[in-house]
Amino acid sequence: MDGTVLLSPDLRESFVCLRMKTPSGTPPQVVKRGPFPQPVIEKAEDLQRLRHLDRSRWVVLGCPVKGLEFPAETLAVLDENGDDRILCEDLLHAIGWLEKCLVSPESLEARGETIRLSEFLEESPEGRELSETTKRILTNLGQKEADAISLQDLADEAALFSDARTNGDGVLPPSAAHTPEAQSAIAAIMETYGGVEDRTGEQGIDHATFTEFTEIAPAYLSWLTETTGEEETILVFAGETAASHELLTQAAPLLDDWFDKCRILQISPEIFEKDCTDTPLQKLSPDETFDYSKPIHPGHEALLRDLHDKVLVPHWNLKKDGALHHAEWQSLKTRLKPFAQWRERNPNPKLDALESSSIEALLTNEVLKEIENLFIQDKVIAQELERMQQLRKLILLKRDILNFAREFVALPGLYDPDQPAVFQAGTLFLAGRKFHLCVDVDDPAQHSKLATEAGIFLAYCEILGSHPDQKRNIVAAVTNGNAQGLAVGRHGLFYDRKGQEWKARVVRIETHAISLREGILAPFQRLGELVASQFEKISAAREKKIHESLEKGVSGPKKKTSTQPAASQASGIGGILAGGGVAFAALSTSFAFVATSLSKLVEKFSDTSNIFQAIGSAAGVMAGVIAGFLLLIILPSLFVVGRKLRQRDLALLLDASGWAVNPRIRLTHALSKRLTEKRKD
Secondary structure: OOOOOOOOHHHHHHHHHHHHOOOOOOOOOEEEEOOEEEEOOOOHHHHHHHHHOOHHHOOEEEEEOOOOOOOHHHHHHHOOOOOOEEEHHHHHHHHHHHHHHEOOOOHHHHOOOEEEHHHEOOOOHHHHHHHHHHHHHHHHOOOOOOOEEEOHHHOOHHHHOOOOOOOOOOEEOHHHOOOHHHHHHHHHHHHHHOOEEOOOOOEEEEHHHHHHHHHHHHHHHHHHHHHOOOOOOOOOOHHHHHHHHHHHHHHHHHHHHHHHHHHHHHHOHHHHHHHOOOOOOOOOOOOOEEEOOOOOOOOOHHHHHHHHHHHHHHHHOOOOOOEEEHHHHHHHHHHHHHHHHHHHOOOOHHHHHOOHHHHHHHOOHHHHHHHHHHHHHHHHHHHHHHHHHHHHHHHHHHHHHHHHHHHHHHOHHHHOOOOOOOOOOEEEEEOOEEEOOEEEEOOHHHHHHHHHHHOOEEEEEEEEOOOOOOEEEEEEEEOOOOOOOOOOOOEEEEEEOOOOEEEEEEEEEEOOOOOHHHHHHHHHHHHHHHHHHHHHHHHHHHHHHHHHHHHHHHOOOHHHOOOHHHHHHHHHHHHHHHHHHHHHHHHHHHHHHHHHHHHHHHHHOOOHHHHHHHHHHHHHHHHHHHHHHHHHHHHHHHHHHHHHHHOOEHHHHHHHOOOEEOOOOEOOHHHHHHHEEOOOO
């Protein structure tokens, strides 16, 4: 025994937890901030407590990766499965991985973009591997004595592997080889099997292609040697055997069919005339002889002429434009049959493009060993790059996970005027107001189907940047003031969180109650609009009658010029005087009622000393009537609008954008005023 203590996996996990001082079974503190309880995430140890927090107490259960004002590289690290969503389990998994890599959770509170060697947990495999990777990288960078590494150090992968001829992507281009022979071998394999694009865009071969070639090539060479000593049997036409066989294979179905029809014609002409309706290659011959001097079907003449010129005449002793008998045709097919059988045994026809000498040169031990070593080196670099990505992931999470967890679990930025929430895209300036609650939207029509259930007045805008390809959609929540000036087509300006300016145009409106003041004034506005519309109708009608009267007066007969204009004028003026008389009568009746009421009050208070008391009593009665009338109008509207405002739910607006929010997020009066700032006169 050398004194070494071996720990089981369970004991090792317990040891890691002790080193990290993980709180056992204690969830983070939950306090009431705004309209719903929020878990408190202030310190690194609060992250470890999250695993004990019931899912019903989380404010957010999931969120989209797109549209968040957060470092994109950190979001990509959290979204390990690449589904463009981050769930609470993804966050907990990242926290658990950090516990296995770091000595103490306090490292997460330091944040920053560097990590020290002393922060790695050497007792765990993950921490020890990352520590060793960090030391190797620092050595490659010429910083062997350094005790920390930063994100900037990991940015240039080429500098980290400057001596390597591969880049860890599993593809070897010809330039990766040292010797010309290996470069030629890689190029030849690419020509045979096709190339694969590597990380830099250069064409090369992968290990699977190389392995296939090294396994098939020896069998191919062995297959080629089968023709040695068998030239008269297999390569019957020497170097032109393959081309001749190809032409024969193409022409065989046509000539076989023609010779069969000739045979059928000899046996039974009646059956031939009944069943054979297509045009033959040539007029059928009773002696089964295909005569090249006679006309040939134009659709197949070129192929049959090639067979005649390249095979039959030079290799089969057929006279030019001579006749090919059926027996000679069968003999030619039999002569080439051994070659066809030999071709069927070809291990891989792709290698036909290479000379046998070239294949033998590719299969030398030196070439194969060099290429195989390059693949081994590439695999080592790939593993090192993977460890570098893990190290980069660790530094990113160390920098950002506390902030992200705080926003994800509690959404404190929603109630913090100094730090907006991660889903707030920027500020919209429109109609003399500033709208701070702006969220990115892909499709306004689709988004509004659920978002309108939030009960919030929404203005969907198309925003355009300085470049033509910069185009987005946002939705702005109108939470204070009124809807005056908000209409489709209205233009404004949008400033994103980076301060970039975008041109904005309203493309869609979802109307809902905005404020109590708007609700109180709404009945009077509707009443005013009704009265105004009635006055406009009456005025238009009167004006129309006057114009009609004047037109009749001007266009009347000449013989009645002395009487008709007077009648028309009398009619028009009389109508006006009649209308005025009716109005005067109504006013007189009203004044009479008021005078009668006052005289009764004066008689009641005959003493002049009580006259002011009488006037005061009358004013009090009138004020009471007016107040009652106003309350009768205002109270129902106040109740309805107040109820709608209390039902506004920001969670549904976020759900429409892909969030999974647990509680109902009610818009309080203070929050509404902060999210929509009215113009200050």
